[in-house]
Amino acid sequence: MYISGPVVGENFINRQKILADLERHAAQRQYCCLIGLRRTGKTSVMIKAMDNLPPEWLSCYFNVQTSIAVPEQFATTYIGSILFWVLHRQGLADEASLPQFFDLLYAQRQALQLDSRTVDEYLLEVANVLERREINYSQILQLAFNFPQALTDALDRPVAVFIDEFQDIVQMDAYGLETLKLFRSITQMQSAWYCLAGSSISLLNSLVNNKESPLYGQYRTYLVGGFDLEAARELITRQVGHALPEPIIQIIYEFTGGYPFYLAVVAGATAAAVQGGEVDEDAVIAAIVNEVCSPAGTIATHCRQVFNTMLRMATQSTVSRQVMYYLSHNEPDTAAGVARYVGRSADFIRQILQKMVETDLLTYQNRRYSITDPVLAFWLRKSYFDIEVNPLAQIHLEETKRRLTQELRQEILSS
Numbered sequence: 001m002y003i004s005g006p007v008v009g010e011n012f013i014n015r016q017k018i019l020a021d022l023e024r025h026a027a028q029r030q031y032c033c034l035i036g037l038r039r040t041g042k043t044s045v046m047i048k049a050m051d052n053l054p055p056e057w058l059s060c061y062f063n064v065q066t067s068i069a070v071p072e073q074f075a076t077t078y079i080g081s082i083l084f085w086v087l088h089r090q091g092l093a094d095e096a097s098l099p100q101f102f103d104l105l106y107a108q109r110q111a112l113q114l115d116s117r118t119v120d121e122y123l124l125e126v127a128n129v130l131e132r133r134e135i136n137y138s139q140i141l142q143l144a145f146n147f148p149q150a151l152t153d154a155l156d157r158p159v160a161v162f163i164d165e166f167q168d169i170v171q172m173d174a175y176g177l178e179t180l181k182l183f184r185s186i187t188q189m190q191s192a193w194y195c196l197a198g199s200s201i202s203l204l205n206s207l208v209n210n211k212e213s214p215l216y217g218q219y220r221t222y223l224v225g226g227f228d229l230e231a232a233r234e235l236i237t238r239q240v241g242h243a244l245p246e247p248i249i250q251i252i253y254e255f256t257g258g259y260p261f262y263l264a265v266v267a268g269a270t271a272a273a274v275q276g277g278e279v280d281e282d283a284v285i286a287a288i289v290n291e292v293c294s295p296a297g298t299i300a301t302h303c304r305q306v307f308n309t310m311l312r313m314a315t316q317s318t319v320s321r322q323v324m325y326y327l328s329h330n331e332p333d334t335a336a337g338v339a340r341y342v343g344r345s346a347d348f349i350r351q352i353l354q355k356m357v358e359t360d361l362l363t364y365q366n367r368r369y370s371i372t373d374p375v376l377a378f379w380l381r382k383s384y385f386d387i388e389v390n391p392l393a394q395i396h397l398e399e400t401k402r403r404l405t406q407e408l409r410q411e412i413l414s415s
């Protein structure tokens, strides 16, 4: 079973409610937006939803991170991807040929299979705009954003457009564009249906739900979060190959917050720890020590990458790091409480906390700040601020693991 990248087929578990909602909203052309931390299963839901739509639909997928955020490159990859999916759905394009469609000439040649003069002329116009010495960025983006609708009209079939990591689209504002305004003005009149997704919870949320945003009021937001206990049990059982004792499932569920990626890794490593023998508490602890606490672990690697990326985005990274140290070792606290620990004024800290909420490191609730991802908090406390900064702990890794195992056993037994 996969632990990274979207899951398909029988590996896909749960999410029935959101899938049913998406299908209903597609029929009504109610645009949707899926929001969730990295690896919570947004792309998996999108791919599943593409297949779930009734057969007359032509479902297309585009990940904004496929293109570097330069308007002409965005336009060619966007148009190429959408064309690829429309052909692929009809058995006219091979799965592996997607990247070739990013080349407009290739896309134009493949489009001939659709036998539509409208589409051919549309692509010709795109080519003409791109050939000018001074490319009109606004014009090329408008052509890109309008392409799904052009296909809907030309082929007389409903088109669904799934745009992943949508928040990155605003990077094109660097070219003097108001990308969101443009996107809205083109898409609001369409009969194509849009479903967006992205990993920046705060940013994407503000893009679709802030009154000042051009997209305000157009999108139904869905939070793609952790699984409930029942779905978690199913994922664990599938990952391990057989049912585990209920107390073990409880421990894994609580530790992972039900997030499917963490569930998959911990369950898989737990099964591996006993090599076919009986799964007990010690096996779960061994899995956590290996995957979360040890620097080479799958979850440790993921957390480090996420943390470094987020820290780079937050301002005042030294102070941010202190804040993360404090909150990973303590209960959620107010700005005043955090300020006291860091030794700075509450006003100064409040600004930094705000930025950290914007990068999803922290969540603000009931006037208190806490670390958004429970596993990241654990990794910070038990690995990052403990082992990764301490060369001796790494040199004597076996000893360190023994210590951690003991600490975890106590923590789990006392909870």
Ligand SMILES: Nc1ncnc2c1ncn2[C@@H]1O[C@H](COP(=O)(O)OP(=O)(O)O)[C@@H](O)[C@H]1O
Residues within 6 Å of the ligand: 002, 003, 004, 005, 006, 007, 011, 012, 013, 014, 015, 036, 037, 038, 039, 040, 041, 042, 043, 044, 045, 235, 260, 261, 262, 264
């Ligand atoms: N519905 C699901 N069923 C089973 N596992 C899932 C599901 N959704 C996510 N996962 C697990 O999480 C990982 C990341 O999923 P992905 O869809 O790529 O997340 P995202 O797009 O939010 O980053 C998958 O590789 C898989 O291990």
Ligand SMILES: [Mg+2]
Residues within 6 Å of the ligand: 039, 042, 043, 044, 164
């Ligand atoms: Mg994804």
